[in-house]
Amino acid sequence: MTPREAIQDLMAEYGLLIDEDRLEDWIALFAERCSYRVVSRENVEQGLPQVLMLCTNKDMLLDRISSYRQVNEYNFHSDRHVIGAPRFHGEQAGLWRIEASYSLFQTDVEGVSRLFSVGRYDTTIVFEHGHARLRDMTVIVDTAAIPTLLATPI
């Protein structure tokens, strides 16, 4: 498998694992040293650093998911990601950078779906033990006005 193919597989896996509620497996797609942040496009365009979610290491990602599982209350829903073909920005010192658009639909317990969020991923990828892994994942949401709440990762 070429690095490009491995990265394409990684992104496909990324969306499916969230959609299947396998969030612990989703975390395994991140490199040992990693970060995950969700920011809104309106802040980015104004040069403002405010975040919606921020995990600067893997422990914080694990905390996000265990808090979601164990103490937070949220709207029951399932997710469906549609992730576009990544745009490759090349590789530097073992670090690949890609951008990809996403649409995220949510479906409630009565089977009613809504468009929850659109935006793009801007991420760097490293290879660890031969596997493509996410190093710094930034989710830039166009949908700055979050419908209801944001409990599950994008």
Added chain:
Amino acid sequence: MTLQIAWPTSDYSRIPFHLYHDEAIYALEMERVFRGPVWNYLALEAELPNPGDFRTTWVGDMSVVVSRDQDGGLHGFVNRCAHRGAQIVRKTHGNATDHVCIYHRWCYSATGELIGIPFRRGLKGQGGMPDFDMAANGPRKLIVESYRGVIFGTFSDRTEPLATYLGNFGCGMIERFMHKPIRILGYQRQMVGGNWKLYNENLRDTYHASLLHEFFVTFGVDRATQRGGVKMDERHRHNMNYAYAATDTQDEARAAYQGTAGVTLDKLTLRDPTLLRYDREFDDGMNLAAPCFFPNGLLIQINNTLATRQLRPKGVDSFEIFQTVFGYQDDDQAMIDHRLLQSNLIGPAGYVSMEDGEAIEIVQRATRPETNGTSVVEMGGRGAIGDLEHRVTDVPIRGFWSYWAELMGVEPPGGVR
């Protein structure tokens, strides 16, 4: 329009559900509450630092422009062209010496005066509207005032002075948050499918905070067992929930919450608790302070996260929470990073705030079909409304409704204030 509300009690301990769903009441609220004798929170001066800076903001569901003139003065006007009613300013913010409506290019000054109409005198002696009085036909203005950098606006000339409206309580809290120059960190927005009054109730319901938001309880950010309470202004329209961290022990809290279905202190431990760190930055020692200002504003501190929120009604069953997060200009990079990391607690994805969106939507959904039902508001006592030095209470909700009823002209006989 004469409105009659069948209040079951005169102390607002029962709230008719239909008040969250009635379109006619919603329309009257926009007029009598938001455009009535109240000061609406509009923006922060730090968002408009330079002459010509403007932001579009909201009074109820009406778009207004707040702007700074060349002399530094603040102005506000309805964002609607005097000609055919088009929205004048379509950006959320910017800098401009004047504003031109795109439809027919009518032109407004930064202060909201109508200053130019293309072809007003016609062409070659034909057409135009030469006797039109531009000065008398500009957009409706707001009276705009800043208290220590927090900008408020009112449409009514009957509104009491801003400092009187905020009261000692409100002024004191704004001085506390604005004790040195602030730096805007950015914005968070949340769209909630509920009536705007449900959010005002939520802000005045300290009872829910440590039950719904289990993360709060688990990590002692806010617990009913801590020293804290609720404060109101004299009219009971504004409210503050406050708490002092580390004034209880994990064991006391565990004993108090024992038997409360759904809440335990031991479900979650954090692998990386860095985001909970609290660097004391106010002399009073409070780690949680949330003064809210009738009808649409809030200042909130949760540990080292600081923000304002503006409540933006979007129809009878929808509103936006627009949150402006800030720090201080003398923050070093480490402090900015800490505030950003701690932002995991707040906003639509916040560990201690995401639940409110869901709680409000399930009330909106479940109360819709029950036109004759009422909610129960008597935690912390019935009858008179006043401050409390504990937080097992929803008394400030009754304060909100008493002022709402006064403005709407629907107080029950003997209604408490």
